[in-house]
Amino acid sequence: MKKYNICIVGGGSRYTPDMLAMLCNQKERFPIKKLVLYDNEKERQEKVGKYAEILFREYYPEIEEIIYTTSMKEAFQDIDFALMQIRVGRLKMREMDEKIALKHGCLGQETCGAGGFAYGLRSIPAIIEIINVIRKYSPKCWILNYSNPAAIVAEATKRIFPNDYRIINICDMPIAILDVYAEVLGKKRKDLEPKYFGLNHFGWFTHIYDTKTGEDYLPKLRELLKTPIDVQTEPLFQEPSWSATFEFMSQMINDYDEYLPNTYLQYYLYPHKMLKKQNPEYTRANEVMDGNEKDTFQRLDAVLANGKLKGTEYDIDGSAGCHAEYIVDLATALANNTKEIFLIITKNNGTISNLDPEMMVEVPCRVGSNGVEPLSVGNIPTFYKGLLENQYAYESLTVDAYAEGSKAKALQALVLNRTVVNTNVAKELLEDLINANADYWPKMQ
Numbered sequence: 001m002k003k004y005n006i007c008i009v010g011g012g013s014r015y016t017p018d019m020l021a022m023l024c025n026q027k028e029r030f031p032i033k034k035l036v037l038y039d040n041e042k043e044r045q046e047k048v049g050k051y052a053e054i055l056f057r058e059y060y061p062e063i064e065e066i067i068y069t070t071s072m073k074e075a076f077q078d079i080d081f082a083l084m085q086i087r088v089g090r091l092k093m094r095e096m097d098e099k100i101a102l103k104h105g106c107l108g109q110e111t112c113g114a115g116g117f118a119y120g121l122r123s124i125p126a127i128i129e130i131i132n133v134i135r136k137y138s139p140k141c142w143i144l145n146y147s148n149p150a151a152i153v154a155e156a157t158k159r160i161f162p163n164d165y166r167i168i169n170i171c172d173m174p175i176a177i178l179d180v181y182a183e184v185l186g187k188k189r190k191d192l193e194p195k196y197f198g199l200n201h202f203g204w205f206t207h208i209y210d211t212k213t214g215e216d217y218l219p220k221l222r223e224l225l226k227t228p229i230d231v232q233t234e235p236l237f238q239e240p241s242w243s244a245t246f247e248f249m250s251q252m253i254n255d256y257d258e259y260l261p262n263t264y265l266q267y268y269l270y271p272h273k274m275l276k277k278q279n280p281e282y283t284r285a286n287e288v289m290d291g292n293e294k295d296t297f298q299r300l301d302a303v304l305a306n307g308k309l310k311g312t313e314y315d316i317d318g319s320a321g322c323h324a325e326y327i328v329d330l331a332t333a334l335a336n337n338t339k340e341i342f343l344i345i346t347k348n349n350g351t352i353s354n355l356d357p358e359m360m361v362e363v364p365c366r367v368g369s370n371g372v373e374p375l376s377v378g379n380i381p382t383f384y385k386g387l388l389e390n391q392y393a394y395e396s397l398t399v400d401a402y403a404e405g406s407k408a409k410a411l412q413a414l415v416l417n418r419t420v421v422n423t424n425v426a427k428e429l430l431e432d433l434i435n436a437n438a439d440y441w442p443k444m445q
């Protein structure tokens with residue numbers, strides 16, 4: 001079986017250690033020859049890189065090469081797959097995004113509203129630069145991007161690299177949702193085939209079919225979910241903010257009599273309610289910094305001190321599968337032309353017939369060695385069409401604001417966002433965001 005050279009871009013991410021463990025557990029179906037970790041922060045990359053060396057020595061001794069580096073030139077030579085998970089400005093800037101929005105009475109969230117807008121304008125230039133360098137050294141490598149805000153990143157990559165079908169933007173939220181609901185149904189995610197339409201973090205499941213019998217479980221699920229659920233075995237439910245998010249699904253399902261919304265719609269359909277739940281002094285970024293990020297790097301320190309994982313509490317033998325396996329599923333579909341179906345962010349081109357062909361929509365796509373092939377959705381009803389056109393106009397204007405360095409377009413984008421709306425608020429918010437992002441954003445006038 002062919003062995004692949006893979007590069008994790010944002011190799012210092014808090015997700016990387018679990019992703020590496022997952023790659024070790026998946027080596028039979030996705031063998032790796034060379035592993036490269038690339039990050040622009042040396043200290044962080046070194047820590048994860050040293051962890052990778054210990055992990056692979058114990059669980060993947062057959063690997064031929066491990067490189068961790070802050071040099072793009074070194075990182076991107078002869079790569080088959082680049083997995084992109086960068087967070088420009090790290091969690092410190094996420095905290096700024098969330099708190100600045102809240103200061104102006106708007107929702108403070110990583111990818112939605114003013115937070116997602118600010119994050120998008122930081123991500124775009126970094127991602128474009130990285131893709132240009134990858135293409136110089138590995139012209140045919142598959143670039144699997146899940147750096148956020150994926151909707152805005154996807155709109156930018158479509159515009160700058162219009163013919164590059166090897167750039168694929170994907171999000172794991174629908175996968176996490178299906179994992180949770182498969183458990184509610186007493187099934188496995190792979191028993192289910194979803195029909196879905198929307199934009200990233202802004203979409204709806206319309207059917208959830210049994211892959212064998214064709215039965216549509218969505219009506220049954222909607223009934224079950226009208227009462228809040230608690231899926232203790234699901235790791236996400238151990239985090240109060242995620243269990244609250246899933247609990248809130250029942251309100252959305254009770255209020256709307258069709259489909260199954262993506263969890264992120266809570267922010268757009270109930271912005272005032274969500275705003276009231278937020279603490280302007282301690283946001284989700286603080287929870288992640290004090291929780292998952294801290295725990296992850298403490299775990300790495302312990303492994304580096306022990307020099308091993310096997311026989312310690314950090315042993316990965318028998319560890320449960322994780323959502324990140326979808327990346328290997330996707331990579332194997334591309335490499336082996338399996339034609340499996342994934343929800344991907346891709347150019348509409350008539351897939352949703354009554355929406356702009358230019359929109360970057362999130363829809364089921366067949367995936368094979370020639371890339372992604374969206375599956376027809378047809379016309380969508382007026383309510384969804386209106387919401388999606390409004391949200392896409394916001395996303396598109398955000399990319400215009402980047403491309404033209406235009407404050408006017410930035411203001412229009414913010415006003416269109418359902419979590420901002422008010423022009424005077426948007427003007428003040430924009431000034432604060434421009435000042436906070438001076439090191440990252442293009443100059444705007």
Ligand SMILES: NC(=O)c1ccc[n+]([C@@H]2O[C@H](COP(=O)([O-])OP(=O)(O)OC[C@H]3O[C@@H](n4cnc5c(N)ncnc54)[C@H](O)[C@@H]3O)[C@@H](O)[C@H]2O)c1
Nearest residue numbers: 010012013014039040085086087088126146147148171172
């Ligand atoms: N789409 C999805 O489904 C999904 C799911 C989870 C996380 N994410 C995204 O993955 C990314 C990583 O999240 P995280 O919480 O692990 O963040 P993190 O801060 O732990 O890690 C991000 C890493 O990116 C590095 N980085 C920042 N700018 C860079 C650049 N220009 N070049 C190279 N490296 C750079 C940072 O130094 C850091 O080590 C984020 O964009 C997050 O939103 C996406």
Ligand SMILES: O=P(O)(O)OC[C@H]1O[C@H](O[C@H]2[C@H](O)[C@@H](O)[C@@H](O)O[C@@H]2CO)[C@H](O)[C@@H](O)[C@@H]1O
Nearest residue numbers: 110111148171172173174175176236284288323
């Ligand atoms: O607030 P965070 O940083 O914990 O989460 C933000 C991300 O949330 C989604 O990702 C989930 C993912 O769906 C789930 O499978 C599991 O891996 O946890 C992730 C969050 O930790 C969302 O899809 C991402 O885009 C967000 O960045």
Ligand SMILES: [Mn+2]
Nearest residue numbers: 150171172173
């Ligand atoms: Mn996502």
